[in-house]
Amino acid sequence: MTKQHVSVTVNGQVREADVEPRLLLVHLLRDVFGLTGTHVGCDTSNCGACTVHVNGLSAKSCTMLAVQADGAEILTIEGMASGATLHPLQQGFWDQHGLQCGFCTPGMIMQSAWLLARNPDPSEDEIRDGISGNLCRCTGYVNIVKAIQQAAAELRAAEAAPDASGAPAAAS
């Protein structure tokens, strides 16, 4: 089958490639662009480890073709930190021990970023519902919820006082 040209904006940079239409978005990111922070977990759209944002919507990149994303804006875990300053969600997962093996963490953070962009002050139930498409087999989710709560509070504070800390804005 003929290769097709794909042009996407990944973490603010235009990236292009000629790909087979059957190439999955997650493999475009990992194998073609070398952005291996996005993980392949179950490869069946269950676990959410491959979650990225496509045009601002969280998506399971194992269940989307690269050609479907042609023309789209994509945000991955590599686009979250500002230089050496971790995104509040990354810092939250660090501070609250929101990970053990870390395999689910990039997807957890991207899904949480989507959740907080829509709902800056979610209840615990809303957080648990918001990450219900992301599986963690280590933590039991308790510290993941705490990490998201910490980040939500920090992002709200930064929103209220945008000039004070220079904290990065919420993703997408």
Add this chain to the structure above:
Amino acid sequence: MIPAAVDYVRPADLGEALRILKEREGEAKVLSGGYSLLPLLKLRLAQPALLIDLQAIDGLDGISRTDDDIRIGARATHRRILEDDGLAAVLPIMRDAAGGIGDPQIRNWGTIGGSVAHADPSADWPAVLQAVHASIVLRSADGVRVVPARGFFVDTFQTGIEPAEILTEVRIPLPGPKTGSAYQKLERRAGDFSTVGAAALLTLGDDGRIAQVGIGLTAVADAPFAATNAEDALRDAQPGDELFRDAAAAASRQSRPADDAHGPAEYKRAMVTEMTFRALRAALGRALA
């Protein structure tokens, strides 16, 4: 898992999509959100030569209302349906069902038309659409057909869509006053397909009796179906728990569940009774609210 080699086009309008589909009849598949089709491609249960992606076609994802019906574009995502307050006000069953489909990422991308065309017997929309007496709009290069949801789902993964047709819209008759509707889903794990799903719609007459009724069942037959025996038991009767128990039992007797990883058939039949009863009760509560 890697899909088999395939070509991909993203037509700019529906006419072009229909023309390509007709030219490549039998070897092309229509791609909407992809959350049903991509897993099939990856398992190589489907190996089309061409994917026709509908994402660039305007006007397929809206939710609108006419004097007679509610029209939901095939590319309306589960999330869009979930968050439509106007729709939830007249047909809360739509919010019930949309909120239980998959998980947030799947609801962001999966569409009602994709789910209906895919026709997984455990998917929720087919039973809901039969309960609310919906119609399915099918377009081809040669014209348009509007067919009832009842009878559309012919078997597991099989519908009445002809190879050169694209499902473009779902139409639901605007319910009259004193209508209540509800969907009750039993799932083993959060975000799973239904073990059993029961959809119910009740419209009460001025005398308080049930004037109109619809019941659809998910995951308990080769294809989702309308529980017509239960509907017959309910029509023109005075609503109440005893009647609902009898009707739910009739729905269970009409179901044909299979033993599988979700549970044995006997368990599922018992759950049809329970979930149908709960859906009827919830629908009545909303009709009286």
